[in-house]
Amino acid sequence: MGNLFKYASLTTKIRAMSGDLISIDGFKSLCECDSISSAMNELMKYKYYKDAFKNVDVSTLHREDIEQILMLSSLEEFMGLYKFTSGTPRKYLNLVSMYNEMYVLKRILRDILSNRPKSLNLKFYAKHIGAHMDFNIDDLLAANDIPQFIETLKNTEYYNCLNEVYSKGGHTIFEYGLALDTYYFDICFKFAAKELKGTESKDVLSILGTRCDFLNMQWIYRTKKYYNVKSADLYATLIPHYSKLSVDEIKQMAESEDVTAFFEIFEKTYYGKLEARLFKNKPGLEEIFMSSLEYLYTQNKKRDPYSLATLSYYLYARELEISRVTKIIESIRYALPAEDIITTILKLETRRSFA
Template sequence: MSNLLVYSGIVTKTKALEAKSVKSTEYQTIANFESTSDFIAYLKSHPGYGGVFAGIDENLIHRGQVEGMIINCLYQDFSKLYRFSNPDQRKILDIIFLRYEVNILKACMHMVFNQHRTYDLGSITEFFNKHSKIDIAALATSKSMTEYVEHLKGSDYYSVLTSIQKTDITSFDYEMKLDIQYFMKAWKLKDRVLSGDNLKYVTDTLGLEIDLLNIMWLYRSKKFYNLQVKDAYAYIIPITYKLKKDKLIKLMETSTIEEFSGVLNTTPYDFMVPSLANGTIEKVYQSTVLKNYKLHRDKYPNSMAPISYYLYLKRTEIDRLTSALECIRYKLDPQDTLKYITFN
């Protein structure tokens, strides 16, 4: 059977979901909302979110609940595509789920560090239990990180987090370890279960993201935290793609941002250098990764690339909407809000 026939159904399903995405022009409208109730009312009428927010009273719902509902829209779309996919296509979706698993682990962790923070896991528990062996209901009740880590016993994450358990460890340290574990696991898994065009595009999209994150994390560690070289190793994903190992080491060994920029200028990621000076590194990272997913969507139309592109697009959309919610809550000027929720 040709790839066209194998993938036509799920690609068509994905295009129908993508048609409901928030358009670039809509972010201007969102940025001008004066209250969170206006924002929620807008989501109730939006084709991509109306089903989730239908029947919700925008004047009574708590902001934290809204954020959880927006995030859960991503998992709902993933579930729709998973149900529609065949066993071979699910190999890619299982790799993508690893990212969602880490994100939910982080959400539960945030509730440990901030006992006032809530996240409604009820609507995603069934979905999560189908794809993971981790008991998120137990994680969500954790009152300390010791208890939290104990609930992860039997999973890959248990040994990773117990290896850094100390009294001075912050949520940032735990999150970094979870992120690194995800990339290492996904990188190994793709070579074991994928082949052909699917392996090609996953390798390139994942490899690019790893390289860019290593650059971004190293830059931040030097600019904001003044970490020593030996300490910087703890914040590096031990995988190299187009950013070769010798260049990565040189970046770690630089002592100033000027030196860091000089080394970066000798790599395939020299286009990142201006963003170090003007403070747009996060936006350049996001736009570069998204463009790369789109590139592979167009290059490999009869593969899972269009599905991966959409799910990454949806993830960035969720990030933008939750950022917009915060900006509206704190009554930022619309133009300032736009700076947070757009890439350009």
């Protein structure tokens, strides 16, 4: 009963906001558009996109431009939700805000390490990132190499983990990204274990653990497919948090000879068995990841609607929606047939019901 009073107004607000999410039929209609202009007309039926793309000539935008517009609009929506919350939900949203900040930092790191112009216009992000951190956005914009970038973050919580990577000779986006991810998940797991109780704690821990499980499996899979990494070196690049995978299963996958052997082990894990429940036909690893998360968020929300489960489900649904919209618009730009877009992005033919 305590949670009912604690989350009643927030749950009501999120239910109202969920009415603006694009349904499966809405996505199908978007996929069937034969031009960017007709796709935009379709999107304008939804308040979120009508606001995001007002006064913008979408025909001139590339994928990264669209991603930036949608992310900024998402951050605006997030700030409105943040101001509405207090207590535990606000603490949770602080972690989501941190995730958004880290996304921006990774993009900047990637551009610096690739010696290319910055792919984000950080001036637009100034009021959304670093709000609770002591650094100058102009200094971050001016950073042209890793030492300058890290020095800019000297008074922030990100400095130590990034500086440690640099001090050890780190020179790839993967090394810096892993350090940020590990730091982030450490904080999130502590929050779920100490700040939350009962089912709410268990639900959040299951989501975090699933994200870590799949990040680790995706990296192991890529090393088997694209790189030649020794098992001992591979262990050092994994996030030290697990959920439904045992240490022995991680060890077996890390030491598997190739991709075929990797999937033979995967099929015996919790996620391999869940795959059989969620899919009619065998999907790729990323699709299994996204569907496993969607399944967990959905089940958690059904079981305990007056909790963080409803908030986290909505945030994930918006994240997934933005990803789909971006991919669909890009596919329409390249004149892909509607049937191919639906099959590739929505994957409706392979999915089973989550009910």
